[in-house]
Amino acid sequence: MLAAAALLAGGGSDDSGGGESGATTAQSGSDKETVKVFLTSGEQFNPVERQVPPDSDVPLAATKELLEGPIQGDADRASKDAVQTAIPPDVKVEDLKIDDSGEAVVELSDEFLGDIPAEPAKRTASQQRTLGARAAQVTYTLTQFEKVNSARVVSGGISVTPDDDRADFSQPAKKPKPPKDQGGGDRRSNATYNLQLKLADLGYLAANDVDGIAGYQTQQAVTAFQAWEGLDRDGVAGPATNAALSNARRPRPSTKSGPRRFMEVHISKGVLLMVKDGRTQRAVHVSPGAPATPTRVGRFRVFRKELMSWSVPFSSWLPFASYFDGGIAFHQYADVPPYPASHGCVRVPEPEAKRVYRFAAINRVVVVRA
Secondary structure, three states, rough: OHHHHHHHHHHOOOHHHHOOOOOEOOOOOOOEEEEEEEEEEEEEEEEEEEEEEOOOOHHHHHHHHHOOOOOOHHHHHOOOOOOOOOOOOOOOEEEEOOOOOOEEEEEEHHOOOOOOOOOOOHOHHHHHHHHHHHHHHHHHHHHHOOOEEEEEEOOOOEEEOOOOOOHOOOOOOOOOOOOOOOOOOEEHHHHHHHHHHHHHOOOOOHHHOOOEOOOHHHHHHHHHHHHHOOOOOOOOOHHHHHHHHOOOOOOOOOOOOOOOOOEEOOOOEEEEEEEEEEEEEEEEOOEOOOOOOOOEEEEOOOOOOEEEEEEOOEEEEEEEEEEEEEOOEEEEEOEEEEEEEEOOOEEEOHHHHHHHHHHHHOOOEEEEOO
């Protein structure tokens, strides 16, 4: 199982792709050839197999299959893990040329860029990571064939990526340590202290984090409370929030037949409940998958944990990662907005990431609810 998980996660090596020998015939006497299409699962690759006519231009056919995105049956071919893609819908292949040196130049319609600026200087860091993931999907799909060593993507007549090979997406040799919480300053106030006491009493803040300092951790706790109570999520304890705090109750899990300890994610609220003996120990603000790459609803188990996990398609580190559905994981992230925004994973704010990581023990049940 661990070997299969490493395959789905990408693993930062060519082993995630396999198939350097190119397409293979699916069955003896079959009139189809099997190719790998590098879709995603959260922040990782989730390659699935598709069949194309053997007399076709197989690299071109494989690229077209990639651009189709997830289709019915992909989840079965990927051990029922989440199957997603970073590539927008309606992208078309306009041309694909492979020269004698093994460089593939694939011209795609301008939908490939979508709302990402064509000019690199105008892209945000998040947009650049997303574009890199799209290019990684194309690169890995094309470089499974022996005659392709690298790929360059052109969209709308503009070269949006350099010539990339698989090594360009490899995990760096040196693994960094998970970042530490820098704190929120040292200005204390009685109002903040009293607010934190209420939040801690309800499970939105740890008791040892009640210090009277207004910072990011308190703002995230307020956001979790607001989300659970159906208030506007701005992280500010205004009149409506303070009024709700005066008679609020600790969040109760919806799962009635769970094990002694389990985790319950509420997508619409953006709240994770960490439950022990039927009682919520902590309620944490999180950001699950955006509408285009949703976090799947269902019952799962944590099967893999890494203090620093490397995302191959997004070429980035994921601190305190606990995987529970293919490439879908709880992990620390710098930006945890009050709405679903991830690529399918569950983003956890920095001050809470280590606690969530500790609670998400191997084989811990994770229930994801809409």
